[in-house]
Every structure is written in C-alpha cells, then in structure tokens.
Amino acid sequence: MTTKLNLREWATYLGVIRRRWIWVAAVFFPVSAAVAVTVFFLPRSFEADALILIERREPLMRKIPGGYDFDQYLLTLRQMMMSETNLRAIASKADMDLGKNEKALRGLVEKLQKTVSFRNKGRDLFEVRVSGDTAQEAYVLAGTVSSHLVETSLAIRRREAGVAYDFIQHQLENFRNKLQEAEERLKFFKAEHVEEMPGTENTNLSRLQQTKTDLQAVQLQVRELAEKRTQLKEQIETEEPMILATTDSAPAGIRTQQMEAALAQALLTYTEKHPDVARLKAEIAAAKAAMAKGGKGAPTGGTGTTAANPIFQQLRASLAAVEADLAAAQAREAALNARIGDYRRKTVSIPEAEQKYRQIVRDVDVTAGIYSNLLGKLEDARIQKEVEIKDEGISLKIMDPAKLPLHPAKPNRPLIILIGVLAALGLGGAIAVLRELLDRSFRSRQEVEEELHLSVIGAIPEISTPSEDRRSAQRLRWAVVGTSAYLCVLAGVAGVELARQSGIFR
C-alpha cells in the first residue's frame, strides 16, 4: 500500500521533471559544467603517509598500570607529537629540506597541526598521514614527522630515565659531600671539646675537688708563714744588732743562755725535729763546748770590744727563709685558684657543647639516611635506564616510509565531477519541483472541482500536432545526442583524471 503510494509519488515527481525538463536542463548544464571547470582550478593538496609499527616487550608491558590500550597509546602519541615544541622541531627539520624561511616555518607548524593524522591500522600498526601543497612538501613532512616520531618516542623515554638517573646521582654526590662535611665537623668538634664531652664531667669535678683541698692546705701554710714572719719581725726589733764583748766566757755564757731561751721559744711552736729547733740545739751545744775550751787558756777576742749580735743575725736569716716560703706558698695558692676557675668553667659549659654536639650528630644521621636512600634510588634509576636503553618496553619502527605522492590527494577530480554532475541533476530536479510547487495554476480535475466548486465537464488533453511531434522528436534527438556528448566529455575528463590517479600515465 505504502509502496504503491510511494511509486505514485515518484511517478508524480518524474512527471513534473519531464514536464519541466527545461528547468532541469537549464540548471544541470551550467552547474555541472561550472563544477567540471572549477575542479581544475581548485588548489591541489598532496598526501604522504608512513606506516609505523609499535613493538612492545610483553613482560614489561604487563607492568604498565591499566594495561595496554593501542588506541589510547596512539592518542597519547598524537598529543605528544602535536605539542608546539615538537611541531616546531619537525617544522624546522623539514624546513631545511624544503628551504623555507622563518615565516613559512610558523605556517608549517600550523599546517602540521591541521594535517597530521594518526590512523589505527590494526595489530600494532598505525599510519601517519601528512598533507602538503606540493608532492615534495607532503613527502618531506611525512618523512620528518615519522622519523621524528620514532626518534623522540625513544629519546623521550630514554631521556626520562637518563634524567632521573643523573638527577639522583647529582643529589647523591651532593649528599655525600654533605655527609662528609658533617662527619668532619663532628670529628673536629669532638677534638676541640674533648674535656667537655659528655662523660668527662666527673673527672673534672673530682679534679676540682682535689685542687680545692690542695688550695686549703696551701692557704693554711700561707697563713702560718705570715704569722711566723710577723713573730720574727717582732723578735728582730727587740734584739740589738751589735753587742759589747767583756769576757769570752761571760759573753759565751750569756749567749748560751740566750740561745737556750730561743730554743725554748722555738720549742713552743715547733717540734724537736724542726730545723730551727735543731739548729738552735746545735748552736747551744757548740757554744757550751767552746766555753769549756776557752777556760783553759784559749785566747778570746772579747776584751772591751763590740761584736755582731748572733741572735739578731739568726733572726734575720730565719725571717728571710720564712718570707721565701711564704712567697712560694702564695704562688701555689694563686696557681691553684686559677686551676679551680678553669675547672669550674669547663664544668659549667658542658650542656652548651652537648647541644652543639647533638646537632652535629643529628646532621650526620639525617644526611646519612638521605644518602643511603638515594643510593637505593640510584640503583632503581640505573636499572630503568638500562631497560630503556635496551629498547625494552614500547618502541616504534617505521615499517613503510613515506613515499613521494605521485598525484594530488585533493581535489579528487573524478569524484568531484561525478558529485557535481549528480548534484547539478538533483538541483535541476529540485528547482523543477520547486517551480511546480510554487505554480499557483490548476493542474487536475480534482483541484478544479475542489476549489472552484464547479464540475469539470471535459478534461481535454494536450493535443500535439504532427509537425510538433516531428520537431519535438528532433529536439529530443538533439537533446539526447547533446547530453550524451556532454556527459561523454565529462566522463572522459574524469576518466583521464582517474587514470592519472591510478598511475597509468606514470
């Protein structure tokens, strides 16, 4: 039912076109001719393509998270390729071959952005296609793009691994130096603060204590000596430095008495063993012995003459000895005092030094930790680097390099001519139908009866006369001949182009 209706519709349209063929012709011939002529003035564009194989090492691929998606990989590759820097690199590489200038280079980058296409050719194969204004341009560009692709896809990964390795190595060196420095500092610090080092404080303290005890003893001695000196000085003042010698014996007896008194005096402060006591005892003994000899006629000097007071002399000597001892004791006291100050200072500065020490130690520890960590990383990077350099993982290989295109890819003249012919025909038909639709006249009995509300009492068909028939037959003949000839010309042109495309005229 519907098909019948459709057929009828089509018949109606065909009828319209047949009735208004003049419009079809009036549109078809100029339009198709215009298309056929213009097609030879359209700018030509050439295409060159290279076939690239993606090689992959399965074991490594398995390590890639998310698995391996060829289309995704292609997409990534394309994106990587389409980056401004890459395109510039390609353009400038190609540019040298094409002998263009800087301005053209920028144009080339833009062109690449528009024309480079990646196509999945199945099973790890893909095609890189580039178009250019000339065959040479397309060829050079496709060649450059494909080789650049292969080079950079490796180089980028290699460089990535290499950069990582270099970086880690550089860091490692850096930290090794730091570690050495820190250790050096630690050593130096330790050497410098050996007594302040933690653990030495007890020795210092005991030494301080010892010194303090020593100091007390020395101070006591100094006080005793000072006392003795004062006594001696007082004694010396009471004694006459010179005495009058009357008889030998008398003075001798007096002297012995005096010495015995001194001895008693000395024995008050000193023990029997004291040198002063001993000396006095020896002197008394000597004086007694001399007295016993002088009685028997030994000449003596003392007859009315003055002589040096021996006690005085004795006292002076003693004073000198005491003063010397005092000076020595005082010197010792000063030394001990200095030492105590030193010890005291050392004991106080220990926490400060310790803090400094701990910091240095921490530095060393941290640096050492980083260093060993980096050491591990460097090993990883080294392995990665080696893997990449050995081209494991994904690598690209040009299977089919770009070839110089022999014919332009665009415009596809035969196709455009064919499309032009069909489009012109369609346009003509459409215009005929449009005119029919815009035609406000009556065309059928039904229309008249519906709109005029009058009955159609006769529907007279077109009446053609024999001469008209002859003329129209002739016209049809010419139309057929002319249209055939015209179509033959178009087909010939398209055929020549098609043959040129398929390389028959190579």
Place this chain on the structure above:
Amino acid sequence: MSKIEEALAKIQSKPRPGGGSESLPRVDLPAAMNVDREAFVERRIVTAVFESGPAVEEYKKLRTRVLAWLRAAEGNVVMLASAGGKEGKSLTAVNLAVSVARELHQTALLIDADLRRPHLHQLLDVKGQPGLSDFLMGKGDLSGLFHSTGIPKLTLVPAGTPTARSPELLASQRMGDFLKEVRRRYQDRIVILDAPPVLPATDAVILANHADGIVFVVRAGGSAREDVQQAVRQFDPRKVIGVALNGAIDTGHYSAYGYHYVTSPVMAGVG
C-alpha cells in the same frame, strides 16, 4: 523513418503527465473527403478528423453536457470564457462546434465574439470579413455575416475588423437584436460564442448577458487559481455550466481510452 525516430515518436506520442497529448498518426482518408485533413490536424481541430481518441472523446463529453444543459435551460446560446488569454477558448469553441455539428440533428453556429483579437476565422480558414464588428458598427447586413466552414452544419460568424470599442459594441442594442434574430432564425441551432478573456476586459461579462450557459475554460498550468476564482465570480453562477479543463492530466481517465482511431470520414452518416 529510422528506428530511433520511431522510438522517439512513440515516446512523444505518450501523453505527458502535465497534460496528455494526442498523437495524430497519418490516416488515409477516402479521396472523396472534402476536408484538408492535414490542415485541421495541424490546427488541432481533432474533432473534424477523428472519430475517437482521448481529446475527441473529451470534446464529445463536453458537447453532451453542454447540449443537456441547454436543453434543460431551454436555450441555445453557450459562451466560452476564461480568466486569462491563451487558455484554449477558441480551440475548445471550434472543437465543441464541430462535435455539435457532427451530431445527427444538430447544427452549429460559431460566433467569434473576441472583437479585439479575432482568431476563429484563421483557425477554420475562413474569410474574416465582413464580420460581427462590422455589422455592429452598421456596416453591411446580417446575411453577409454567415460563412460556411467546409464542415457540414457548421457556420461561422467571424469577428470582423478588430476594434477596441468592443465593450460598447457588445453591449449595444444592435448586438441584442442580432442575437435575438439569430435565436429566432436558427432555433434548432446551437450558438457558440467565443469570448475574449474575462479579467483584462469587460467584454466577456457583457457578452454573458446574451448567453444561456457559460463554459469556463481553464488551462492546466495556466492562470493562477485566484485569478480563475475571481473570473468565475463575475458571472451568474446559474449560467455556469462547468469547467473545461484544457491540457489536463487525468491518469485514470487516460487509461480508459488509449488510442483507438476511427478512420472513417468525419461526415459519415451526414446526409
């Protein structure tokens, strides 16, 4: 005729969807036939030459309907009108007149009332003068107006000297008297008036007063619908017999007929 020509002729003979055409193959007529067959065919007066055929059948149908109407209306004057020019009034008028004349007991009088651009005398190859306009202007008398056409029982009153004063002439008392006289003298005749187009001038409307019935000629692909409607509204609806669709497509109709030509002389059976 080459094979291609034959084929082309065949294609050409098929009616176009826009309006079926009628091929007119050569038919050998008896030597006694007193008509210039070729000339009629070239002028598309198919009713004078063929007994049958799509166009002839339609003219016959038109005749039948018109005659029935006139009989019912007790009149004998029919006018052909159209909204615009070149819609086929004159051709339809002639073919209708010939069909009427070919009826057994009918006689046709064809009057060319298109006084501005007279055409019927050429179509029927008849002298154009003296004609209606001359008579209406007072030149000559009634008897000189009637011209025989070579087709039995068909008489033509040509339009005469072309004139721009047609409305006043057609509205004149003389025109009324003329038609009265015609009706009176030829009561058994069917009078067919070929009018000028309706919209450009008032002639047709004036003329319609003298007619008993009006056949509206509409050319398929001709005047716009609105124009036709406007033209139709100018007339008394009671007088409008119907529409003669000229150059029409009517597929259903067409298949019912086909090309069956009667090769007998036109005037067969006419005494």
